[in-house]
Amino acid sequence: MLEKIDLTKKLEKQSYREKMEALELELGRLQRECHAYKIPVMIVLEGFGASGKGVQIGKLIQALDPRGFRVHAITGETEEEQKYPFIRRFWIKTPENGKIAIYDTSWYRRVLADRFSGNTEKEELEDSYAAICSFEEQLTAGGTVMIKLFLAIDQKEQKKRFEKLLESKETAWRVSREDWEKNEKYDSYVRMIEEALQRTDTDYAPWTIVEATDRRFATVKIYTTVIEALKEAVAEKKAEAGREISQETEETETWENRELEESVLAKVDLTKSYTEKEYHKKKKKLQKKIRKLHGELYRRQIPVIIGFEGWDAGGKGGAIKRLTEKMDPRGFTVNTTAAPNDYEKAHHYLWRFWKNVPKKGHVAVYDRTWYGRVMVERIEGFCTKKEWQRAFKEINDMEAQFVQSGAIVLKFWMQIDKEEQRKRFEERQKNPEKQWKITEEDWRNRDKWDAYEEAVNEMLIRTSTPEAPWVIVEGNCKYYARIKVLEAVIEAIEKRLESR
Template sequence: MLEKIDLSKKMDKDTYKQVIGEQSERLGLLQRELRTAGIPVMIVFEGMGAAGKGTQINRLIQAMDPRGFEVFANSKATEEEQLRPFLWRFWTKTPADGRIAIFDRSWYRQVTIERFDGQIKEKNLPEAFQDILSFERQLDDGGMVIIKLFLYISQEEQKKRFKKLEDSKETSWRVTKDDWRRNKEYGRYLEINEEMLQKTDTERAPWSIIEATDKDYAAAKIMTLVADRFEAALREKAASKPEVSEKPPVKEERYQNGVLSGVDLTKTLTKEEYKKEIDRLQKRLEFLHSEIYRLRIPVVLGFEGWDAGGKGGAIKRLTSHLDPRGYRVNPTASPNDIEKVHHYLWRFWNNVPKAGHIAVFDRTWYGRVMVERIEGFCSEADWKRAYQEINEMEAHMANAGAVVIKFWLHIDKDEQERRFKERQQNPAKEWKITDEDWRNREKWDQYETAVNEMLVRTSTTYAPWVVVEGNCKYYARVKVLRTVVDALEERVKACGKK
């Protein structure tokens, strides 16, 4: 692939000045149009060491309005970042609609430099490539423009540049032993990069190889290419028909009598049984919490369920004996202004727990396939795609070592009515019940169908759904705690054996 590239390409000063002049103006204009159209863009700079990534990024941003972009330099992951799944630091940096994020090195570090350095095991490579591909596909599906540039220079050119940097005492510190190693073993490093380029060159996020021997040639090519992609994105957006959001009621037959209809809601515990058991489980959980901290196991617990299904009470019993430094409850309301202009998974990525910490989500990313589906807040294509996206996100967390469990707190319609009325009569709980709750209740059947489909499509071995029989609060709370305790117990034991 790369050996076919002509690295001798040059551009004379006059042509360069003319091209840059034209393209700068064009870029400035297009950047404003992208902002108006609300199209987000990510531009990735990868390539050989000393190929001039810094210089090229700087020339590109000179043409743009600094109110619209950010540059992220991605060296080795920091302590904080190492404690999270590897895509975390990139997901959290995905730009809002209408904004541009420029990455100096990116999520490709793992499958290039870190692979060369042996920091990632060969057996983990397929997974890493898979994660990268689904990351880019998900963003593209969400409307992101992804521009990937690979700056290429020859072994000799690189050697010359390293030497020049080393010759001056002010810049010699910039050339590291690792740089030299990649130059000495240029062939092997090139092979790794070629494989990366081939495996991740997709239709929607293609790689562009930039011949970077001549900086002016490279700059002109990059600017023209970026402007072309901006223009294409604007054209595509203008041509796309607005999604018709008709909200046909959810009533797919095969999911009408699904998992939920088989749940045995008569299960109960007496107060005495409850007290004894909850006390034992809380003590055990307190101990396990300290064990998972010691073993650096991240834990993700998602809570969904009917309104008044008992999520809050269950979460309270779960956390009441835990050290607050090691857990966080993330409540999920309607997205705020900032969240609305990001990918729908972005706000959840922001709250992915550190290794050794527990993240409890009170309502979750499953809103996409429930309320957003039923209320028509997203298109049919959006929520249908979401099952896979969610499975991929949870798989990524699980691959990073996380225990992932999702609870559906299930009650029947009569029990809900009873609880709603009780809340209305209790001044301390009155605020918990709104007109919206009553309105949602009218859509019970639609929700039931959607939940049945969700449970089937997103219950996986690495992130199972646990349906909790919730008519008896005592029973429900004990089941939640026991499920968590058992899962942590098992994981801690497994870690101990390694």
């Protein structure tokens, strides 16, 4: 979940001030509503050392009535606390109905800091995750709103901040030996974090990653996240009470969240390209290599799952063709995922994909995938909001099971811009041999570009995991895109073959 985030995001002072004025008022109002409806709220701030958790809590409480919240700064267990089950100290710090509890680090210490330092032993890990999930599930089932924020900065930024803290005597004490160790072993700490985020990113208590390089950006994102969660909880309570949702709430519904989230796709550099000559030379070499690796996969009985998603006319078909062209046809299948037929509709939405899982040693390529649930089904309303929200974890769980059974899992997002899509659509309409590829529906989908962009962005962030990563392919130049796909597949296979 940390893979696809963009840590360069920032916000100018002027824009920040304007936004904050409205956000603070809104949060204050929502706190009063939560109090009136007796909704307990838990806000968890986790994140890298020096990512600014303390500062952000300071900003957050500015908008709150001090009688209604409490900040819990969580440190290592005291000797007294060690005499109890570890989750007890958090149970007793749960807020009463209508109150807000804010946690500066939390029960996640158990699977993060305490695990890193060796205080949580390996054989305690499973029980710890079970206790954490049980804790969050029980509380949210009982009506608590659980907001979990993870503040991210990169290794370099963290080092810079540590060094700055060390410059002054007044702040130097805040950087511990362990902090440095985590900075040095940043990658291995990130692996722990990824595992923790994935295993606990549930529909009842989802994580939000906060890009925290720019303090102002982070503050606005935190406010926005908290506000949206509270708004939803209040709306539900009102609906339960049978009352109309007030106009006021409706109006502010969409907020700035889109603006905050847009960038995974926006940052893709679509000018990347190869000449025809470069392309052919590279292609030849790579296809030869993949043919060899394909045989090796079969000998080692490793299954491979490769999903393709992307904009209409994004180049999925062409990339799949070049990927599989020289492979032994007995060893791969290409599965095309269209709208489910009646028989498929009569089953769980993941059923048809379970049916097509490749067996050991085989490669399965999917032209469109199970991610339809969180794109077209979400946008067209073919499933409920609850259903697509739940789907992120369901899909992550499924892919994790593929990985556990030994599979290599890769997902490609074929990115083009709107202008390029228009060109390709028009070309298809002019060319009699390609006319079948373009329908009225393609044009209609194009009108929903922004909605798709928002959905895709959330999908990329929530479902890119170290074991089953998304690869974003710069697709305006088809040559470039096809080579990138070949290279990524080869890299993933080689990595696996080396490691086991």
